[in-house]
Amino acid sequence: MKDKIAEVQLTAESWSPQQVLAWAFETFGNGVAISSAFGAEGMVLIDMASRVRKDFRVFTIDTEFLFSETYSLIDKIQQKYDITIERVFSLLSPEEQERVHGAALWTRDADQCCNLRKVEPLRRKMSELDAWITSIRRDQTSFRKGARKVEWDAKFGLVKVNPIADWTSKQVWRYLHEHDVPYNSLHDQNYPSIGCTHCTRAVRPGEDPRAGRWPGTGKTECGLHVIEIQPLTSLPEADA
Numbered sequence: 001m002k003d004k005i006a007e008v009q010l011t012a013e014s015w016s017p018q019q020v021l022a023w024a025f026e027t028f029g030n031g032v033a034i035s036s037a038f039g040a041e042g043m044v045l046i047d048m049a050s051r052v053r054k055d056f057r058v059f060t061i062d063t064e065f066l067f068s069e070t071y072s073l074i075d076k077i078q079q080k081y082d083i084t085i086e087r088v089f090s091l092l093s094p095e096e097q098e099r100v101h102g103a104a105l106w107t108r109d110a111d112q113c114c115n116l117r118k119v120e121p122l123r124r125k126m127s128e129l130d131a132w133i134t135s136i137r138r139d140q141t142s143f144r145k146g147a148r149k150v151e152w153d154a155k156f157g158l159v160k161v162n163p164i165a166d167w168t169s170k171q172v173w174r175y176l177h178e179h180d181v182p183y184n185s186l187h188d189q190n191y192p193s194i195g196c197t198h199c200t201r202a203v204r205p206g207e208d209p210r211a212g213r214w215p216g217t218g219k220t221e222c223g224l225h226v227i228e229i230q231p232l233t234s235l236p237e238a239d240a
């Protein structure tokens with residue numbers, strides 16, 4: 001599969017998000033799923049996927065610490081797109097985590113908390129897939145700037161597909177409005193990036209859009225996308 005990816009990686013850079021999705025669905029069938037936390041970018045992908053293929057798969061890592069607005073959006077998505085979102089949970093309930101690791105682990109060791117509630121569950125889900133589709137964009141964080149639209153994910157050992165890697169935030173919002181796509185109501189309350197209640201706050205005017213995630217800790221990623229992607233080809237000049 002790694003060889004096959006090397007063949008399409010460069011070509012895929014000129015594909016539209018819909019073409020990337022169509023390729024992924026055709027190539028991997030039921031072995032590919034969209035990973036989403038239902039941010040604005042994720043909603044673009046879900047809506048696009050619904051126009052490319054009826055029975056697409058979506059999963060989410062449910063840390064059990066999500067905002068009520070996020071849970072409401074999940075219900076809305078299932079109804080609108082007639083899909084069942086696959087929820088993946090940590091092996092430890094919040095109560096068990098507190099018993100084993102102490103209260104409010106996220107305040108003392110956010111990396112360990114993210115490992116328990118996000119990375120391990122994701123790793124478990126990855127083991128049953130051939131490819132996963134994410135909504136990361138290159139300009140979101142320094143870790144994401146080298147993302148290809150199709151790449152080999154060495155950390156989890158499967159193909160990673162990033163259909164809107166080259167999109168801007170403006171394109172995301174234009175798509176949502178033009179297609180009347182539901183989105184998390186917290187976005188209208190200055191939450192550009194939404195994760196767990198314990199580690200997310202609204203951003204102030206002029207702050208980086210991801211400043212509200214793990215504020216004051218220097219942490220910018222939960223570990224899902226900080227990974228050993230193997231660059232099989234170089235990005236085209238314009239994106240380098």
Ligand code: SF4
Nearest residue numbers: 106113114117196199
């Ligand atoms: S975002 Fe915070 S609460 Fe959620 S898993 Fe990571 S450290 Fe824990």
